């Protein structure tokens with residue numbers, strides 16, 4: 240089957256075309272055929288498309304909305320010589336990344352009118368993301384008709400196993416009852432993929448998976464997975480809580496909202512925007528949200544604030560690992576994923592330095608080798624805990640879920 244995986248944002252669309260089916264999943268022989276993204280939808284958009292194994296094509300075109308963006312993707316796919324994909328009819332289903340499924344969805348689902356309505360009901364929990372996801376689903380219906388199977392794979396679903404002691408905030412309980420204010424957690428598809436890959440490579444049953452997964456990228460989160468299920472995770476009602484991120488502050492004293500507002504003359508909305516867009520690595524360093532650039536600044540110019548941003552980032556990750564070790568009563572492994580987790584041996588080394596008390600020891604050579612999409616163990620043989628790098632692949636999981644849903648296996 241050819242599955243089109245879509246990730247629709249407010250002004251962007253990312254896609255992958257993946258050939259997979261039950262037999263390929265079993266053999267782990269799924270194959271990405273093409274991928275790309277359209278940025279700055281709504282104006283002069285930038286299109287970046289590539290057939291697997293070929294050089295990416297970059298172009299610009301005015302694209303007014305998600306529907307027009309999807310149309311451009313489909314036309315491009317049809318114009319390429321991709322094996323097994325001659326026209327629209329060769330796309331068998333579409334899988335969507337949907338950000339918020341609230342408490343309604345603990346797993347992926349095939350989309351019908353009721354599901355679409357429920358995703359709409361979750362808009363107030365993700366006002367920036369769910370509307371774009373819905374527009375993507377509607378655009379597929381317009382272009383392919385209503386009978387093409389579409390699946391929704393939620394960022395929040397994997398974390399629905401959190402127990403109340405982990406998902407409730409210590410605020411008046413009625414706020415949870417009335418408005419469903421609680422920790423939902425995000426990056427669920429990434430944490431689930433990494434946990435799945437870990438158990439497959441190690442050939443252990445799901446219920447024996449006791450690990451801490453670190454998704455460290457521009458957005459970062461950590462999950463405590465015990466018996467195969469998430470029991471705690473660092474993002475909350477929104478993705479703002481938890482670790483220090485590229486531009487998000489992560490954890491802070493909520494009294495800061497009013498204090499900053501009063502001092503700087505900002506509304507609550509403006510302050511929240513500041514916490515989401517101008518904080519984190521960017522806010523501390525005053526330079527950039529890109530960890531690569533910060534590491535270069537720290538190394539080459541010994542920039543004090545770049546060093547501070549890196550230090551605070553790693554310190555926060557270490558604190559979370561410590562608290563999750565207590566929450567889980569110990570772990571078998573700690574796994575790095577995400578743009579920073581998969582590529583920066585330096586950041587991994589800095590984080591693990593603080594875990595010496597646990598008996599964690601990295602193997603320098605292995606750590607340096609596991610970059611650019613390579614999977615492997617990076618701890619030394621005598622380390623008390625195994626440390627892994629497992630490159631995440633949310634799109635693959637979305638494609639596989641879509642196939643399994645079509646076959647009634649979810």
Ligand code: AMP
Pocket residue numbers: 455456457458485528529530531534577578579582583
């Ligand atoms: P993601 O959001 O998972 O795509 O991760 C993106 C982030 O990964 C970028 O903003 C960079 O900060 C970071 N990153 C990618 N490659 C490296 C690298 N070699 N060293 C440090 N950070 C990196």
